[in-house]
Amino acid sequence: RVCRDVTEAALAGQAQQEYPYFPDNAGEPYLSRRRKVGFDLYALYGVARNDVEGRKRAMLMNFDFFGAPVGLFFCMERKLFYGSWLDLGMFMQSVMVLARGHGLETCPQEAWGHYGPAVHKSIGIPDDHVIVSGMALGYADKSAKANTLITERVPVDQLLVAHVQQVYEL
Numbered sequence: 179r180v181c182r183d184v185t186e187a188a189l190a191g192q193a194q195q196e197y198p199y200f201p202d203n204a205g206e207p208y209l210s211r212r213r214k215v216g217f218d219l220y221a222l223y224g225v226a227r228n229d230v231e232g233r234k235r236a237m238l239m240n241f242d243f244f245g246a247p248v249g250l251f252f253c254m255e256r257k258l259f260y261g262s263w264l265d266l267g268m269f270m271q272s273v274m275v276l277a278r279g280h281g282l283e284t285c286p287q288e289a290w291g292h293y294g295p296a297v298h299k300s301i302g303i304p305d306d307h308v309i310v311s312g313m314a315l316g317y318a319d320k321s322a323k324a325n326t327l328i329t330e331r332v333p334v335d336q337l338l339v340a341h342v343q344q345v346y347e348l
Contacts (some may be wrong), residue, residue, distance in 0.1 A: 180249070180300040185241045187296035188234075196294035196308050215329050222323040240289040244324070246314035251290065251297065253307045266310055277315055287312040 187193075200212065217227060225232035243249040250273070254266055274284045290297055290312035297309050318325060 180297060181242045183300040184290065184293045184296045185238055187293045188238060188241060192296065193292045194295050196291040196310075199288055199291065211330075215327075218329070219324060219327055222327055237289065240287050240312075241293075243287070243312070243314035243316075244285060244322070245319070246285070246316035248315040250313040250315060251301070251303070252310045252313065253303055254310060256306055256308045263310070270311065270313065273313070281317070282315060283318040285314040287314060 200208075220227070220229075220233060220236060223232070223236050225236055239245075252266055252270055254262055270286060274286070277284050288311050291309050294309050297303060297312075298305060298307075303309060
């Protein structure tokens, strides 16, 4: 039901984000990194950058949990602040690690939050709760094109060294 309801909302253009995920003014290098992952994923699907319909079809795969047999939603009360968001993120990561320990794979899906009202209505989540993320859970499909994507990562020495040095200076 929720898959059908959210797909219908997406096709009708009824996006209404639960929360802002990416700031409008994030700037570089974050914007380029985000775009590269998207363009690389679309390329795996054979979708050109200017193929709006192809991009829409690829995005809609979120709303059947990419074919996974289990879909999870992670929610919390809207009134909670940053620390609670961190706690929920750590809880989600624990679910992901536990799943892998049992031979399963997961895919966290913020995309569900773009259609919050449809998710709330479909599965009865109270309005005073925010849908932080969905998550697909199941056995990996090694033949799925999306599962071959390897994203570029910032080298560890660029990510950590400057911050570690700052801590030692304190």
